[in-house]
Amino acid sequence: WVRVSDTLRTTSAAAIAQLHDLGLRTVLLTGDAEGPARAVAAEVGIADVIAQVKPLDKQAQVARLQATGARVAMVGDGVNDSAALAQADLGIAMGAGADVAIAASDITLVRSEPLAIVDAIRLSRRTLGTIKQNLFWAFAYNSAAIPLAMAGLLTPMVAGAAMAFSSVFVVLNSLRLRGFRSVQT
Numbered sequence: 001w002v003r004v005s006d007t008l009r010t011t012s013a014a015a016i017a018q019l020h021d022l023g024l025r026t027v028l029l030t031g032d033a034e035g036p037a038r039a040v041a042a043e044v045g046i047a048d049v050i051a052q053v054k055p056l057d058k059q060a061q062v063a064r065l066q067a068t069g070a071r072v073a074m075v076g077d078g079v080n081d082s083a084a085l086a087q088a089d090l091g092i093a094m095g096a097g098a099d100v101a102i103a104a105s106d107i108t109l110v111r112s113e114p115l116a117i118v119d120a121i122r123l124s125r126r127t128l129g130t131i132k133q134n135l136f137w138a139f140a141y142n143s144a145a146i147p148l149a150m151a152g153l154l155t156p157m158v159a160g161a162a163m164a165f166s167s168v169f170v171v172l173n174s175l176r177l178r179g180f181r182s183v184q185t
Contacts, residue, residue, distance in 0.1 A: 008040065008043060008044065009113070009114055011113065011114050011115050011184075012043075012044045012114045013043065013044045013045055014114075014115065015114035015115045015117060015118050016044045016045045016046055016114075017045055018115070018118045018183060019117070019118060019121070020045070022118070022121060022122070022125075024073075024121070025048070025070075026045075026046045026047075026048070027046065027048040027049070027050060027065070028040065028041045028046045028048070028049045028050070028051075029050045029053060029058055029061055029062075029074075029084070030049075030050070030051055030052075030053065031051075031052065031053055031054065031055070031058075031080060032051055032052070033051060033052060034049075034051040034052060037049050037051035037052075038051070055079070055080035055081070055082075055083060055084075056083055058080070058081065058083065058084035059083035059084045059086075059087045061084070062074055062084045062087040062088050063087055066087075066089065071089045071090075072087075072088045072089050072090070073088060073089065073090040073091075073092060073121075074087070074088035074090070074091050074092065075092045075093075075094070075117055076091075076092075076093060076094070076097065076101055076105075077093060077094040077096065077097025077098065077101055077112065078097060078098050078101055079098045079100050079101065081093075081097075081101050081104075082098070082100045082101045082103070082104040083104070085101055085104040085105045086104040086105075090106050090107070091104060091105035091106045091107070092105055092106070092107045092108075092109060092117060092120065093105035093107070093108045093109070094108075094109055094112040095108055095109050095110045095111060095112055096112040097112070107120060113184070115182070115183050115184045116184075118183050119182050119183055119184070122180075122183070123177075123180050126177060126180060127177060130173060130174055130176065130177055133173055134170045134173055134174065137166065137169060137170070137173075138166060138170065141162065141163075141166045145159060145162055145163070
């Protein structure tokens with residue numbers, strides 16, 4: 001007998017564990033046979049396995065998960081993943097993947113490294129949090145300053161300085177994202 005298998009990346013189990021720590025459910029969706037798929041899933045810490053799935057059926061499986069109310073991120077690198085990547089709420093292609101998978105995805109990771117998926121999710125969450133903070137403070141500033149200015153309680157010079165400070169705050173708050181560090185370092 002001849003047995004052929006893919007080699008797992010050494011960081012795969014760590015990436016899955018960190019995705020779970022982020023509160024994400026992981027599912028192995030593969031065209032491989034049930035036995036090898038379950039063995040790989042067990043090795044990296046994935047409990048849910050959907051195996052022996054044809055390429056177009058991958059898209060249907062993603063749609064089925066979405067129909068349950070789940071927001072689905074699909075990670076893939078092959079031609080057979082492209083329809084599912086396009087169907088997913090977030091398609092993530094690995095940079096060394098097929099051109100059609102890269103074209104069908106929303107995000108292409110330059111490094112074909114599982115921990116890069118964790119970094120992308122962590123950075124996007126942090127960015128969204130920063131955007132929400134900036135919107136809150138801009139709204140709070142305008143909610144307070146406009147009525148005060150209309151009532152004549154703020155001089156134009158003070159109002160202008162406060163507006164400038166508000167812009168500086170948004171920029172400085174956004175610059176905090178530069179401190180983001182990869183899980184790999």
